[in-house]
Amino acid sequence: MRWINFSHAGHTAYGLLEGDTVIETRGDIFTTWERTGRSFPLASVKIEVPLIPRTFYCAGLNYVDHLKEAADKAGTVPNIPDRAEIGYRAQNALIAHEEDVIIPRDATEKVHYEGELVVVFGKKARRVSEAEAMDCIFGYTIGNDVSERTWQKADRTFYRSKNTDTFKPMGPWIETELDLNAAHTTVKLNGVPRTSFATNHMLFSIAHFIHVTSQYCTFYPGDVMWMGTDGTSPDVKSGDLVEVEISGLGVLRNRFVREP
C-alpha cells in the first residue's frame, strides 16, 4: 500500500496511491481511516512531505563503502563504528519530492547528496527485541541527506552543514510493503547513474538499530529513522537534478539551485 500526502485545490490530505490514481482518505493513517469517495490523477496533485516526524532519527555511518571511500579521499584510515548509535536531523530542513534544494549563497562547492532508505514508525514502542523490531515499522520512504562538507568539517554541530532549510528532501510517498533484501538504491545526477548499492547491505541492520535505540528511547507513530548511505557523491552544482531511486519504492527527485 502506498500512502501519499498531497494537496489539491488548497486542501491537504492523505491518499492511497493506486497506479496513477490518488484515492483521498480521512482519519489517522496509523489507526483508523476511511476513503472519502474522491480521487485525483497523480499528475494533478502537489506531493507534500509524507509527514513531519515527532523525533527525526538518522544513522550517520551505516555502510562500509561510504566510510572507506570518504577515508580514501581524506587520506586517512576508515573510522568504522563498532556500535549502533543513532543521531538526529532537524524538522525545518524537510522538503517534498520535486521541491528545490536551495544552496545558500555562502556555501562552498562541496555540496553532496546522500540517498537513504527512511523507516517510518507506526507504533509506540520501547525496549523491543530484534525479533520484534520490524513490527514497529509502518512503512518506508526515501530521503536525501544533503550535506555541505566544508561546514560539516569546520563546525562543532551539524546545524547548517546538514540542517539548512531544504537540505532534507523526503518522499515521494510511504510504501508499506517492501522486500528489503531485493531493494537496490540508485542515485542519478542529471539522469546518469552515479551511486548504486544494495539498500539493505548495512553495517547495522534496521532491526538492530531499533532494538538498541529502544533500550533508551520510546518510538512514536510518525517518527522516522534515516538509515544512512553508501558510496560517495560528486559536488552538486546549481541546476543539477538529483534522483534517488529505491526499487520497489519509487524515485525522490529534487533540483539543486544556488541562491543568487
Add this chain to the structure above:
Amino acid sequence: MRWINFSHAGHTAYGLLEGDTVIETRGDIFTTWERTGRSFPLASVKIEVPLIPRTFYCAGLNYVDHLKEAADKAGTVPNIPDRAEIGYRAQNALIAHEEDVIIPRDATEKVHYEGELVVVFGKKARRVSEAEAMDCIFGYTIGNDVSERTWQKADRTFYRSKNTDTFKPMGPWIETELDLNAAHTTVKLNGVPRTSFATNHMLFSIAHFIHVTSQYCTFYPGDVMWMGTDGTSPDVKSGDLVEVEISGLGVLRNRFVREP
C-alpha cells in the same frame, strides 16, 4: 501572561494561570484563542509538558563558568566556542514538571542536572537581525538538560547520554513577560541551593543565537531553544529532588529515581 498545558478529568487543554487559578482556553495559543468559561484551582490539575516542539534546538556550551569548571575537573584547558552553533535534543525525552526522571539501570553514577532557560518561538522567522530577534519569542519556560556523563564521553552521539526517555524535564508553564536581565537561575538539590547564576549572563546572547541560526534555518511557532547552563552539578542519586528556579518565571521540580 502564563500559559499552562494541563489535564483535568481526562481532558487536556491550555489555560491562563492567574495566581493559583487555571483559566481554561480553546484555540491556538499562538494565533487566536478564547476563554471557555471554565476554571480550576492549580492544585487540582495535572501539569503537562508545555508543548512538543517541532524542532528542538539546544545551545550546548553557552556559559563560561560551566566550561571552566568542567575543564578544571578534567585537568584540561576550557574549550570556549568562538561561534554560536546551535545543537539539538530529542522530543521523546521530554517530561513535565513533577514527573520523575528515570535513571536507566545500566547508567553510571555520573548523572547530572543542567538548569536552563528555554525560549519558545511564536512566529515563523528566517534571516532576522539581532535587533528583530526578540520579536520572534512567544515566551520562556525552564528546562533540565539531564546528562549521563560517562555515556556523553564514550558515545559518538548524545542518543542515550542526553536523549534517554525522561532526561528532558520542561515546564512548568510558559511565561510571556520576563525581565531577562533581572532573572537569576538557582538549582536546588533536596532543598539546598547548589548552583546559581545570572540567567542572561550568556557567552552568546539569545538574540545572537536566533540571528545566526536563522541565516540557515526557519523557526516555527512552538519550536524551542534551550539556552545552556552555568556551573556544575554533583552526581544526582536515586530519590534526589532537583528544583530549577528562574526568578520571575517559576520552579521546575523533578525527582530522580533509578530503575530497579
